[in-house]
Amino acid sequence: MTASKSWNPTINRNHLIRDAIGLGIYDCMKADPSIYLFGEGASMKMHFDCPAIEKEFPERIITLPISEDGNTDFAVGASLVGVKPVVDVITSDFLFRTMDGICNTAPKVNFVTETVEEKKTIVIRSENITFGLTTGQRLESLFTHIPGLNVIYPSNPKDARGLMRTALRHPGVTLFFEDRMIADADTRPDDIEDSGKDIPFGKASIVHKGDRLTVVSYALTLQRARKVIEAGVPFDGCELIDLRSLYPLDMGAIRRSVRKTGRLLVIEPDIKHSGIGAEILAEISESSDVKMSAKPHRSGAPMTMIPASHFLHKDLIPTEDKIKKVMQERLN
């Protein structure tokens, strides 16, 4: 596999995370006959994304029409008698089409279900790639405001597989994002091999230990920040935290780190305004036991549309250069 140098990283394969998500589902399907895949073009997607599922469980791949909201509600209906659905909504922008199913139907059904029996397991998948006005909007922070949803965003294949297993092995509604802009070649070899372990929700991962600056991120910007820190001086000694799960949010890990460093920088690929960084900074500012030696800071995407011209895409999500700049400012 080669590194993506093109403006469009999907021209190269960029499928390590996608394959890992597929294998996470496959791991669970082998042991649990109630897991079914629902989605637009589901059979075609499995053909390319997870041939093992296509080969062994073709009867559990349910291809549905282009009717996103109906599809989510259909899957919720199936869950009422024990099916554990994985609903593929494909591109993140389509999540707007099924906000009702994700925000009104699934969590409310579970809220009431819990009064009479165990909650249902429902997973909704979606992916991000910056492409145009309604292709690639980052909506993860938006969903962290809805009670009853786990919002999961892995930055590497190992986490993706372990987190997906958790989503399918525990009751609850999980919105599971996939970042198609993380190039396979930019993924550390250590982050590819499956650990065989499930990764609990609400537990951040400390990617690099340090005591100079706490950098919190996830998904694409996590990988970019990682490369900046791994390049060494002048960014050695920075602590890098991968949230992995935006809800539940591991504020404990962030507080512990900031108590040590006194400096906090949140880098998010989503629009900064009203984003997860705002929540983290607010939580830290409300924590009486955290003393800051510099003002906390957020860096994220601007409040704008994704223009069609790919020449403009590179400035939307914090780049490595931008990350270096804001990190330097925090360290000064």
Added chain:
Amino acid sequence: MLTIRLVEDELQRLCLTGEASDLHFSKGQEAISVGVCSELRPTDYIVTHHRTISPAIARGFPMNPFMAEILGKATGLNKGLAGEMHIRNPDLRFMFSFQLVGTCASVAAGLAWAVKYYKKEDAIVAVFLGDAATSNAQFHEGMNLAAVRKVPLLVVVEDNHLAGNIRPEFYLPAPIEKRFESFGIHASKADGNKVDEVREAARTCIREVRAGGSPVALILDTTRLSWHKQGQRDIRSQAELDLLAKRDPLLYEEKRLGIDEVTKTKLTKSIEKEIAEAVAYARASPIPKMPRMEA
């Protein structure tokens, strides 16, 4: 039907005293729930719209926990957390009810798919929705999914010619059956205020669903004699409501069965006693605890 009517009458009184929140009643539409539910097997499943009091009683909900649920008490069927519009009682296969118009259609389609292809049960799903719901995208997506996936679904349309307080000229450009026809779903019609006709029509449709394993629709013409929601004004004049009241399903049934005043009074008293006991049970019950909320 009389039980439903009397429960709703009592609940309406409790709405006015503030003991119940503003509820959605089915007054005038009771024959539909009663007629259809009487033809369903205990192993069949039900999904409904937000007017749940009528189908819940028709399905045989126990009165005390049902009343406690509607009055927001901890001893309610769903611990007082679901209320009138989101009741779930899996013991009676009353799977869920949805306040958002149309959601029940897609959820019921998915449920019916799982009943047939996952559980592999010889059962059907009956979904109750209103004529207004047939304008909603969820109805269309749900019917499309039900038809394309060939699921055993009986779609019961309670055609009360109202969307809240809106008349059909604002939402229904063509007859409802045409909407079903476009999905290849056979739709038949009957008078929804005559419980014997509802039963007859439901029996035929249910037989068709069981035999074919595919969705079938039953459109039942009816009259909503209550407001859309307690506390809201009604767009209709008193004269129009008086005219509709002549089609009251209870009047029809009294006449058909030849029930005299003495029998009716006796029956009413006995049901009212049961309702009074349920209200007393709910009143004596503790208020619910806020559940621990985690994703």
